[in-house]
Amino acid sequence: MTAMGHDAPAGDLRLADLTKRFGAFTAVDDLSLTIPQGSFFALLGASGCGKTTTLRMIAGLEEPTSGQVLLGDRDIARLRPYKRPVNTVFQSYALFPHLDIAENVAFGLRRRGIRKVDDQVQRMLSLVQLDGYGRRRPAQLSGGQQQRVALARALINHPQVLLLDEPLGALDLKLRRQMQIELKRIQTEVGITFVHVTHDQEEAMTMADTVAVMNAGRIEQLGAPADIYEFPATAFVANFLGQSNLLAGEAAGSAGREVPVSAHGGRFSVPAGRARADRGPVYLGVRPEKLHLAGSADQVPSGHQHVDGVVTDASYVGVSTQYLLRTSWGSELSVFVANSGTHGQVPVGTRAVAYWDPRHAFLLRREPGEDDRTTPVLDEPVGASS
Amino acid sequence: MTALAHVPTGQSTASSPPPAARSGRYRFLPYLLLLPGAAWLFLFFALPLLQLAAASLYDPTGSLATGYAMTWAFSNYPEALQAYWPQFSRSFLYAGIALVLALLMGYPLAYAIAQKAGRWKNLLLVCVVAPMFTSFLVRTLAWKTILSDNGWVVGLLRDIHLLGPDGRLLATPVAVILGLTYNFLPFLVLPLYASLERLDYRLLEAASDLYASPVQTFRKVTLPLSMPGLIAGTLLFFIPATGDYINAELLGTPNEYMIGNVIDSAFLVRLDYPQGAALSFLLMAAILAVVFVYLRKAGTDEVL
Ligand SMILES: Nc1ncnc2c1ncn2[C@@H]1O[C@H](COP(=O)(O)OP(=O)(O)OP(=O)(O)O)[C@@H](O)[C@H]1O
Numbered sequence: 001m002t003a004m005g006h007d008a009p010a011g012d013l014r015l016a017d018l019t020k021r022f023g024a025f026t027a028v029d030d031l032s033l034t035i036p037q038g039s040f041f042a043l044l045g046a047s048g049c050g051k052t053t054t055l056r057m058i059a060g061l062e063e064p065t066s067g068q069v070l071l072g073d074r075d076i077a078r079l080r081p082y083k084r085p086v087n088t089v090f091q092s093y094a095l096f097p098h099l100d101i102a103e104n105v106a107f108g109l110r111r112r113g114i115r116k117v118d119d120q121v122q123r124m125l126s127l128v129q130l131d132g133y134g135r136r137r138p139a140q141l142s143g144g145q146q147q148r149v150a151l152a153r154a155l156i157n158h159p160q161v162l163l164l165d166e167p168l169g170a171l172d173l174k175l176r177r178q179m180q181i182e183l184k185r186i187q188t189e190v191g192i193t194f195v196h197v198t199h200d201q202e203e204a205m206t207m208a209d210t211v212a213v214m215n216a217g218r219i220e221q222l223g224a225p226a227d228i229y230e231f232p233a234t235a236f237v238a239n240f241l242g243q244s245n246l247l248a249g250e251a252a253g254s255a256g257r258e259v260p261v262s263a264h265g266g267r268f269s270v271p272a273g274r275a276r277a278d279r280g281p282v283y284l285g286v287r288p289e290k291l292h293l294a295g296s297a298d299q300v301p302s303g304h305q306h307v308d309g310v311v312t313d314a315s316y317v318g319v320s321t322q323y324l325l326r327t328s329w330g331s332e333l334s335v336f337v338a339n340s341g342t343h344g345q346v347p348v349g350t351r352a353v354a355y356w357d358p359r360h361a362f363l364l365r366r367e368p369g370e371d372d373r374t375t376p377v378l379d380e381p382v383g384a385s386s
Numbered sequence: 387m388t389a390l391a392h393v394p395t396g397q398s399t400a401s402s403p404p405p406a407a408r409s410g411r412y413r414f415l416p417y418l419l420l421l422p423g424a425a426w427l428f429l430f431f432a433l434p435l436l437q438l439a440a441a442s443l444y445d446p447t448g449s450l451a452t453g454y455a456m457t458w459a460f461s462n463y464p465e466a467l468q469a470y471w472p473q474f475s476r477s478f479l480y481a482g483i484a485l486v487l488a489l490l491m492g493y494p495l496a497y498a499i500a501q502k503a504g505r506w507k508n509l510l511l512v513c514v515v516a517p518m519f520t521s522f523l524v525r526t527l528a529w530k531t532i533l534s535d536n537g538w539v540v541g542l543l544r545d546i547h548l549l550g551p552d553g554r555l556l557a558t559p560v561a562v563i564l565g566l567t568y569n570f571l572p573f574l575v576l577p578l579y580a581s582l583e584r585l586d587y588r589l590l591e592a593a594s595d596l597y598a599s600p601v602q603t604f605r606k607v608t609l610p611l612s613m614p615g616l617i618a619g620t621l622l623f624f625i626p627a628t629g630d631y632i633n634a635e636l637l638g639t640p641n642e643y644m645i646g647n648v649i650d651s652a653f654l655v656r657l658d659y660p661q662g663a664a665l666s667f668l669l670m671a672a673i674l675a676v677v678f679v680y681l682r683k684a685g686t687d688e689v690l
């Protein structure tokens with residue numbers, strides 16, 4: 001039997017109050033979201049937050065504890081996996097060891113009763129740059145090659161929804177970029193809805209129309225990559241997607257178009273439109289690249305706000321230099337200064353002030369008692385690599 | 387049995403030569419270790435086999451009392467076959483039917499234990515093996531009681547008219563085949579279990595994600611991946627079942643006798659050693675031929 005409506009317009013993919021519990025543990029917690037037809041949706045989140053479980057429920061491999069999976073206006077949540085116009089690129093590849101690469105790729109076509117598959121298989125293999133590998137067995141390929149076979153095996157079916165569970169994780173940077181471009185091209189050309197799970201923020205931001213950041217089974221924020229990055233909704237998102245300097249402070253309601261904040265003895269303000277909370281304990285957040293360094297407070301341009309400190313670390317990473325500035329109360333702020341050649345390097349040990357334009361700051365809700373959250377420089381900032 | 391490993395593991399090219407010749411002191415160690423086993427095989431397998439081969443060519447007119455003369459009597463073979471071809475073909479027929487029955491029961495059983503049993507797995511495995519803790523003979527005798535004319539099985543079958551009022555199970559081909567099926571079932575189930583246990587359920591999920599219905603998933607993924615176990619189990623079942631004589635002896639009548647019974651009586655009752663030996667070799671050759679054809683067919687991927 002042919003799976004229904006393979007070339008029919010699909011409609012949006014909607015998850016409604018989707019919940020999955022394993023015993024007492026809630027892996028996916030009341031998830032609701034709409035993924036427009038033909039869009040590229042990226043799901044980001046820490047390990048174990050429920051990304052794979054969500055994909056499995058869409059694919060039909062996991063039965064939701066409650067909630068609906070709708071494709072167009074059809075509820076497919078109770079449909080068997082092989083009846084869904086959905087294909088998956090599995091995190092573990094799951095290639096069939098007893099079939100050669102060509103037959104692995106052709107598997108879905110053959111099951112739908114399509115006889116002439118050779119041309120399509122050839123095209124798919126060359127798309128993932130595996131020409132000539134058709135007669136090999138999966139065990140004879142490298143991890144990255146196997147991953148590309150998994151990709152080809154799912155893509156060849158032109159499903160209405162393609163679920164990708166870290167499909168490029170095993171590839172080197174160059175190949176990964178090429179595959180990203182190919183994937184994006186296919187997605188726009190064929191109009192398949194992509195749901196893409198990745199740990200690579202850059203991948204998510206460059207490829208996706210919409211990014212959702214998941215945490216402990218819930219979606220913390222969903223939106224266009226730039227919107228999420230520029231104005232995160234929660235402290236988790238602010239630090240999961242890129243880095244943020246979050247200073248613990250108190251706000252007492254907005255005053256006109258500003259929200260005044262007091263933090264560590266200093267007085268700051270944030271435009272009311274960039275405040276997720278304007279009363280009680282808050283985080284004042286500024287991205288490291290939105291901070292600038294100056295030698296002293298009188299060099300700070302007017303309209304900017306600043307904190308004083310001592311430079312404790314300077315890491316030169318080519319496009320930028322990443323400084324750590326220890327404040328008078330002991331927190332360390334990250335400051336990224338682009339190496340545009342207009343400033344010299346600031347030596348470690350010098351006193352400096354970090355300043356920012358208040359329009360680049362944001363205000364987030366804070367649990368009472370939580371202290372500053374400034375992330376150490378662990379990985380490159382989003383967009384820093386070429 | 388290279389065919390058992392027909393799923394490539396990618397090691398064929400990677401295996402490096404063993405560093406045997408490296409140190410002279412241990413060079414002969416592997417052969418030394420081989421010695422006890424080789425000596426055992428030679429004394430108790432190769433020599434008796436030769437002896438048996440010789441016996442199959444003795445002058446058939448001799449007897450234990452007068453002694454046998456070696457006359458290279460190749461005619462022993464066609465004569466034995468001529469006399470006992472019904473028992474011969476019956477052996478293969480009964481073993482074949484029993485094999486089919488055992489597969490129908492054993493495959494689902496092995497599959498359930500391997501993939502679905504969860505924490506009951508070990509207990510179920512013990513249940514499969516447990517009957518072997520008692521002797522083959524005792525178990526078959528127990529079946530004799532169960533299938534007897536006034537046993538409850540026959541009683542029940544008569545009550546529901548599956549058997550006529552005088553119908554019986556004991557001393558029929560049915561009893562012999564049931565006995566064979568029962569007695570050799572574990573030999574089929576255990577290798578199958580080992581194969582299915584290794585089967586990665588994520589491959590089954592991938593298949594169903596790729597539009598394979600449960601039946602197609604079974605045919606295209608489960609079955610090919612369990613082939614090594616299936617082949618091993620089938621052989622372990624079929625070979626001893628074909629040569630068996632206990633089941634026909636205890637559960638059947640001379641009308642159900644298999645070739646094992648004939649060989650048994652040739653050696654122990656009729657004392658016709660040349661004929662017994664010739665029949666033994668014929669059985670061996672026939673089984674080898676069947677196994678060879680089977681492996682040639684089943685050992686390739688195109689079998690299904
Ligand atoms: N079958 C299961 N039984 C019990 N718990 C499960 C099961 N499957 C997943 N979980 C739990 O549900 C949570 C979410 O798992 P999931 O595989 O969705 O994480 P993930 O977001 O994909 O993580 P990763 O990025 O590491 O792949 C985990 O804590 C996991 O331990």
Ligand SMILES: [Mg+2]
Pocket residue numbers: 051052053091165
């Ligand atoms: Mg996962």
